[in-house]
Amino acid sequence: MTRMRDDRVGASLALLLVLLGLGLAGSTDRGPADRQPSSGETHFVEAAGDVSRPGVYAFPENTVTLRDLAARAGCGSALEGRDVPERGVLSSGSKAIFSRESRGIALCRIERMDGFQCMTLGIPVSVNRASREDLTALPGVGPSLALAMVEHRQRAKGFKRGEDLLKVHGIGRGLLKRIKPHIAVP
Secondary structure, rough: HHHHHHHHHHHHHHHHHHHHHHHHHHHOOHHHHHHOOOOOOOOOOEEEEEEOOEEEEEEEEOOOOOOHHHHHHHOOOOOOOOOOOOOOOOOOOOOEEEOOOOOOOOOEEEEEOOHHHHHOOOOOOOOOOOOOHHHHOOOOHHHHHHHHHHHHHHHHOOOOHHHHHHHHHOOHHHHHHHOOOOOOEO
């Protein structure tokens, strides 16, 4: 009885390995947008708007263009032959919102992902561009402190370095140490 069970387990494992091998061998590479990151840092870009597969996509290195993102998000063929504005390489944390006009010209607005998405994906939150709501994604930052950060940023015309956050009422060295790994400052 035990030998029969061992034989079944062995056969099941062998079948699983074969299926995994077939799945890996059967994968196709249809261009740069379909490749998974192989080395270096992974960059995340969000597609929204007139796309069939909206969402956040991972790309190797920092090489994604609007056409790459459109192809991955399912609107590449719909945009074929149309004027898709090329804005160079999209940075990690970018959000591209695609739309189509009646004349068939694809329009795209580039924004930043919200702060909670950035934090989840390990993308630093820009303290000079983030909204009040985005700043609340930072550890230890609530709505009141986020408002104080935005107001100070407007008065000071931006933060030049991370230590400038110490000038915001409510941010001390301890909180700065907690949020510093999660922020981007020029």
